[in-house]
Amino acid sequence: MTDLLIVGAGPAGMSAAIEAARLGKKPVIVDNRPEPGGNIYAFLGSNQTSRPHRLTIFGADYAKGAKLLKAFMGEVEADKISYHPSTRLWRLDADGGFALDGPNGAEAGHAKKVILATGAQERPMPLPGWTLPGVMGVGAAQIYMKSGGDLPTGKIVIIGTGPLPLLLAEQLAVAGRPVHAMIEPAGSSQLLASVPEVMGAAAAPKIAVKGLGLLAKRFFRRTPVWRNAHDIAIQGTDRATGVRFRSRKVVDIEASTVLIHDGIVPNLNPIRAADLDVIYSEQQQTWHATGSEVIEVAGDGASILGVNAAIISGRMAARRACGDIESNSDRRGMTRQKAFRKFIDRAYPPIQTAKAATSETVLCRCEMVRASAVTDAIETHGTDPNAIKRALRIGMGPCQGRLCTHSLADFAASSTNSTTDQVGLPRARNPILPVSFAALAKLDQ
Template sequence: MPGSATEPYDLAVIGAGCAGLAGAVAASEQGLTVALLDASAQIGGQFHRHPAPALGAARPRAPHHDEAAFDGLRRRLEASDIAPLLGHHVWSVVRESGESWAVHATTGADGEEERPVRVRARALLLATGASERQLPFPGWTVPGVVGAGGAQAMLKSGLVLPGRRVVVAGSGPLLLAVASSLAAAGARVPAVVEASGYLRYARHPHALAANPGKLAEAAVHGSALLRHRVRLRTRSAVTAVHGTERVEAVTVSRLDTRWRPVPGTDRRVPCDALAVGHGLVPQLDLATSLGCATRPTPDATRALALDDLQETSVPGVWSAGETGGVGGAQLACTEGELAALAVAARLRGRPALTGSRRALTLRRRRDRMRAFADAMAAAHAPGPGWTRWLTDDTDVCRCEEVTVGGIREAVTDFGARDARTVKLLTRAGMGWCQGRVCGAAVACLAADGGGAVPSSTDRRPLAVPVPLGVLAALDEAGEAGEPGDTRARCLTPRDA
C-alpha cells in the first residue's frame, strides 16, 4: 500500500547543499518520494550557509552570491512533498534484504540526548560535500588561525569576523572569495597569499574557453581586491605564525615550483588573524563504507568514480557534487539533477537516459564544468616541497599533540611507511576528528615527502562519532525499533 508504515522512500538524499537540494527537488518533480537528510538545522550546505534567524540580521544575504539559484531551489522544495530531515547526523548506511537501504542517523537539539533514527529507501544519492585540507606549519595552532572556509562560515552564519586585520593564505580559488567577503564586511586584508600561480590555468585553454563564466567570476573577485587595496602574492606561502595568546604576525616566504621556500625571501606581515586553507577534500566516509570505488584527482586527493549518469560502482547508489571531485555550486546542481533523472528512470523501469534531451543537456553542461574543475585542481595541486616549512616541534595531529618529529621518528627509526602504521605508533589521527584535519599531512610525512599529499580512503564503519546508546538501540540483526519504543525510530513516507 503506498505510504504504508513498511514502505520505504524511493530516494534518500544525504546532504542538503547545492547537489542534494537540486537532486531532491528534481526527483520529487519526477514523482518519487524523497527524504532529504542533513546534519545542519538549515538547508543550503556550506555554500548557501545563512545566519540563524535569532540573530536578526538586517542584510542576511550580504556575504552571499548566486542567491537567485538558491531561492529557486528553496521554493521548489517548499512546494514539494519532500521530507526535510534536518539536524540528522548520518553515521551509517547498510543494504537491507531486498532492494532497499537503511540510513542510520541520530537527531536531537542542542543539549538534548541524541536519538536514533532509521530511514529506509530504495535508492541513495550521496551529496556529502567536502572539507578543507590543512597543511601544518609552525604556529598554526595559535589562537586566531582559522580555516579559509571557516572564516567564510563565521561571516555567513555568525556575522562575525575572525579578526580586524586578516591575512588570507593557502591555495585555491576559495581564497579570492574569502578575501573579498572579509574586505567587504569591514576587515583589513593585508594580503592574499597563494602558493600556486594562476598562469597554470593557461595550460588548459579549452576548459577556459568553454567556461567564460568562471573568468568573469574571477574578474569580479579581482576587482573587489583592487577596490579594497588587497595585495595578491602568488607562489608564496605563510610558513610561520608569530604570537602566543593570539596571532601577531605571519612570515610569508616565496616558493619555488615544488613549493619549497626560497632562502632569503621571508617577509613578516603584521595581522591579528590568519585564514588558511589548501583546497577541499571530498567527504567520502559514507561512500567508502559502502565499498564505492574511488579515483585519484589532479590535486592529489580522491573522489568517487562515477559513470556517465552519476552512479557509483555500487548499484543503487548515486552521487553528486564535491564527492565526485570539487567543482563548485553550479556543477553540483547540474550533477544533482542528472542523478535524480537517472534514479527516476531506474526505479520506474524506464530505458536508460541516453535518448533524453534534458539528460543530454545536463551531461554536456556537467562535462564542460568538470573539465574546468580538473584544470582548477591541477593548477592548485600542492607541491611535495611543502614539508620544508616544518620544524620537528610543529604539531601535525592537534587532537593527540603529535609533532613532525614524532612522525619522522616513526618513519626513520621504526620503519613506518603508511599513515595507518604511523597512527599505531604515534596516535596521530586517533583524536576527536579521526584524522579529518591531519590525515593528508600524516600520509605525506609517512611517505617521507615522496608524493604531493596522499589522501586516505580507509573504510570506516561509522562515518561520524555516535553515542553507544544509539548503537545499543539496534537489535542483533542491526534493525531499528518501532516508533514509540526506546530504540530507534523508523521514518517512512507516511511520517512526512
C-alpha cells in the same frame, strides 16, 4: 525500508531530491545543519528573511541560490520530499544500512538506494602554528559569517590562494573588515600555466568573468599581496599574533586572525566507511569517489567541480537511482563544467604543505601527532597508513581522520620519495562522526 535516502541538503542533494520527487519517488533527505543550502548557500533562507543586509556581503551568487531553495522547500511543503534538518548520518554500510542522529534521537534503517551529497571540506594546511587560537580555515570563517554573522576582528591575514580566499577577501571588504595582507605560498598560483586550458574557461564564461572581477577588485582595493612565500610560520604563544615567511627576504606581518586555505577536497569519510572505491586524481591531487549499485555519489563529494556541476550531478544521480536515464543536456553541462574546472585546477594547484612539514608541525590536531612522530613511525612500520594509524592514533580522534589522513599521505610520500597515491589512506570505519552513548542506547537494534 527507505526507498531513497539522500544525505546532504546542499545544491547537489536539493537538486537530487527535487528530481526524485518529479519522478514520483518521495525521497528522505537529511542534513546535519538546521537549514538547507550546503556550503555555498549556507543559511541563505534565514538571512533572506531576517538579515537581508547580509546578502550584500555575500554577493549575487549567494542570493541566486534562493531559486533552488524555494523549489526544494516547495516540494517539502507539498509533502513530496521528507526533509530532516539537524540530522547527521553517522553510519553507512555498502548494502544501504544506515544510522542517523537528529532531534528525535538516533535511528537505524536500511535504504534501497542512497545518494551521498555530503560535499567538500577544506584541504588541511598544516603549518607551524596552525593550531593556535586565532587561526581557522577561510571556508570556516565564511560559514561563521553566513550563520552567526560573526566577523573576524583586528588585522586579518589570509594565507593561500584560489577562488575562495579571493571571494572571502572581497566579502570581508564589503563587510567593513578589509584584509591586512594576503600571503600566497610559492607554487600556489600559476595563472600562466593555466593558459593552455583557457578554452575551458570559455566553457563557463560567467564564472571566469567573476574570477577576473575579484582579482581586479583586490587590485583596486590595494590589498597588500605577498607572492612566492616560503617557510611560512604562524607566530604566537597563546594565540596567533603574526606570520613570518620568506619572500626574497624574511618578512614579519602582524595578525590577530589568520585564515588559511589550500583548496577543497571531497568529504571522503562516508564514502570510504561504506567501502566505496576512491580513485586518485592527478589533476586535483586528491581522491575522487565512485558509486555502487546501491550508493550514488553526487556533487563536490564525488569530485570538486563547483556549484553548477553539483546541481547537474544531483539530478543525474537521482535519475540513475530512480532507474531513469540521464539527460543529454545534463551530460553536456557536466562536460562544460569539467573543462572549466581543468582551468581552475591548473591556475591554483594545491600546495600540500604537509609535504614540507617541519618536525614540530602538528599533522593530526585531534590527537596532537607531530611530523617527527610520523617520521619515527615510518622508520618502524614503513609507509603503511594503517600501521601508522595504529601506532600513533592518527585519524582516531573526533574528526575520524577527515583532515589528518590527507596530511599523513602527503607527508609520508614526500619523506620516502613516493607519491601520495602510493601511500594511500588508512581504512575508514564507521562511525563517520562521533556519536554519544545516549544516542546508541536509544537504538532498538
